[in-house]
Amino acid sequence: xxxxxxxxxxxxxxxxxxxxxxxxxxxxxxxxxxxxxxxxxxxxxxxxxxxxxxxxxxxxxxxxxxxxxxxxxxxxxxxxxxxxxxxxxxxxxxxxxxxxxxxxxxxxxxxxxxxxxxxxxxxxxxxxxxxxxxxxxxxxxxxxxxxxxxxxxxxxxxxxxxxxxxxxxxxxxxxxxxxxxxxxxxxxxxxxxxxxxxxxxxxxxxxxxxxxxxxxxxxxxxxxxxxxxxxxxxxxxxxxxxxxxxxxxxxxxxxxxxxxxxxxxxxxxxxxxxxxxxxxxxxxxxxxxxxxxxxxxxxxxxxxxxxxxxxxxxxxxxxxxxxxxxxxxxxxxxxxxxxxxxxxxxxxxxxxxxxxxxx
Numbered sequence: 065x066x067x068x069x070x071x072x073x074x075x076x077x078x079x080x081x082x083x084x085x086x087x088x089x090x091x092x093x094x095x096x097x098x099x100x101x102x103x104x105x106x107x108x109x110x111x112x113x114x115x116x117x118x119x120x121x122x123x124x125x126x127x128x129x130x131x132x133x134x135x136x137x138x139x140x141x142x143x144x145x146x147x148x149x150x151x152x153x154x155x156x157x158x159x160x161x162x163x164x165x166x167x168x169x170x171x172x173x174x175x176x177x178x179x180x181x182x183x184x185x186x187x188x189x190x191x192x193x194x195x196x197x198x199x200x201x202x203x204x205x206x207x208x209x210x211x212x213x214x215x216x217x218x219x220x221x222x223x224x225x226x227x228x229x230x231x232x233x234x235x236x237x238x239x240x241x242x243x244x245x246x247x248x249x250x251x252x253x254x255x256x257x258x259x260x261x262x263x264x265x266x267x268x269x270x271x272x273x274x275x276x277x278x279x280x281x282x283x284x285x286x287x288x289x290x291x292x293x294x295x296x297x298x299x300x301x302x303x304x305x306x307x308x309x310x311x312x313x314x315x316x317x318x319x320x321x322x323x324x325x326x327x328x329x330x331x332x333x334x335x336x337x338x339x340x341x342x343x344x345x346x347x348x349x350x351x352x353x354x355x356x357x358x359x360x361x362x363x364x365x366x367x368x369x370x371x372x373x374x375x376x377x378x379x380x381x382x383x384x385x386x387x388x389x390x391x392x393x394x395x396x397x398x399x400x401x402x403x404x405x406x407x408x409x410x411x412x413x414x415x416x417x418x419x420x421x422x423x
Contacts, residue, residue: 115191
């Protein structure tokens with residue numbers, strides 16, 4: 065049993081690692097090329113249009129639910145409102161420019177068109193609801209690591225803990241600044257929470273696959289089971305497609321499959337843990353509620369569309385279309401991220417031990 069859990073945690077890590085590196089890279093690019101003034105101007109105010117802009121920014125980005133975390137936190141640190149940040153968090157992992165063609169090939173045109181439109185809509189709803197239900201005090205909640213610096217500052221308030229890092233980065237140029245911020249400074253803040261999230265996600269992933277056999281033919285039970293399993297489970301938008309075909313083969317209705325395609329990529333234990341610790345319980349409650357409620361409504365709508373058009377559901381999986389995460393570049397990204405991740409964890413453990421010794 066312990067070996068099974070350990071293997072599950074390891075597999076979850078391998079699934080998440082390369083996309084976290086991509087997310088950190090996007091966060092660094094935002095830090096370098098998108099100034100604080102720009103984000104504050106267009107995404108910093110509460111309101112409908114800030115949520116629309118954040119959702120439009122997120123829909124085409126090829127980031128999964130874990131990869132989106134560093135980018136979203138960078139938006140928040142740069143001055144984006146909580147509503148805009150939540151809008152980005154909801155809309156981004158559900159789809160991307162890399163996902164539309166595989167969706168069309170494996171699930172057909174209805175899913176290929178409906179998924180990005182739903183991602184845009186649900187992101188906007190999440191942002192608007194967040195703005196309505198949060199106060200200025202909620203806006204000031206500390207991010208991961210509790211840093212009070214914004215990404216656009218010169219980090220003078222970190223001079224003791226990051227001695228001279230900004231000055232040396234300026235001397236070395238933008239590339240050095242990008243590298244240090246993305247893979248060292250920012251990852252140092254995320255690393256401890258990532259460990260907790262990955263371990264929890266590993267435990268969740270050992271749930272038996274045949275659980276869906278017990279709800280065949282009952283739409284609302286299908287929705288309930290899909291929500292219970294899909295919300296904590298980690299699966300990226302493209303790798304969720306073969307699972308969706310398997311669910312169709314088990315007799316699930318298009319609406320239930322759609323809900324899985326929403327909550328699977330948009331949430332997982334690691335993401336939930338990070339958002340809850342960095343943005344507070346109120347924000348994570350809104351985040352999960354909007355995804356679940358709009359997902360169920362979207363499922364009902366897509367059921368109606370399939371029924372009205374009498375459109376056939378996919379029945380067979382073309383193995384040539386399955387998303388494989390064993391390519392060389394995925395392995396390279398995983399190795400690179402693992403090096404930075406282990407370095408951050410080493411520094412974290414060392415700092416904790418130093419504090420304990422001083423006591």
